[in-house]
Amino acid sequence: MPAPTRIAILTFDGFNEIDSFVALGLLGRARAQGFAPELCGPGASARSMNGVSVQLQRPLEWANEAEVVLFGSGLYTRAIAENSALLDRLQLDPLRQLIGAQCSGALLLARLGLLGGAPACTDNSSKPFLVEAGVRVLDESFHARGPVATAGGCLAAQYLASWVMHVKLGEAAAREALRRSAPVDEQDAYVERLLSKIRPFVAA
Incomplete structure (x- = not known):
């Protein structure tokens, strides 16, 4: 059995629930294909921007071992970027x-030197901080260059x-997993909209 x-x-702390939970929920639909998504962070738990406390499943350093690392956004991202x-506990490669990162999470990619000069997507509130960090911000919801991707807007977590899913499993498996989360009478259109957004970057 493959790993x-x-x-x-x-x-x-201060995380945006949509970022973390949508990613966790959607990627969890591919557990049968070997996906093992888990919430990880610097403490045993984290409190969201709306006061929801969650038990984290893994310590921060687990991200260094993972095959996929996703940064969400939150209330305190700027402070984290200066910490x-x-x-330094993150050694990503x-x-x-x-x-991947979305919204203000892209600032952490910039601070870690992971954008490599590539432009990034973010939300309007975070855009000034990315620009200040020397990042060219795109007015787009998703962009990827090779193994690094950014997304702008909370629902861009999808x-x-x-x-x-597409990169790791291929389009057919991604389509099947995404259909399980799509609105019942919109599966084909919903899944195709998602895949059409990211397909050009996977091909590149």
């Missing part, structure tokens, strides 16, 4: 990992999840 695909969904002691 599982470990997926670290980085979740810090070198915290970020795009040569062996898929790495694009990151679709991208991971």
Whole structure:
């Protein structure tokens, strides 16, 4: 039996629930195909921007071992980006990992030097901070260059999840997994919309 695909969904205090839970829920639909998504962070638990406390499944350093690492956004991302002691615990490598971020999470990619000069997607509130960090921000919901992707807008979590599925499992398996989460009378159109958004970047 092949080894599982470990997926670290980085979740810090003040996290946006949509970012973490949508990614966790969608990627969990592919557990039968070996996906093992888990929430990880620097503490035993994290409190969301709306006051929801969750028990984290893995420590922060687990992300260094995972095959896929996804950064969500949150209330305190700018402070986290300036916390070198915290970020130094992450030793990520795009040569062996898929790495994605959405909204303010893209700022953490920039601070870790993972964008490599590529442009990024983010939300309007986070855009000034990315620009200040020297990142060219796209007015788009999803963009990837090789193994690094960014997404803008809370519900763009579905694009990151679709991208991971497509890259790791192929389009047919991604389509099947995504259909299980789609609205009942919209499956074909919903899944095709997701895949059409990320397909050009997978092909590239």
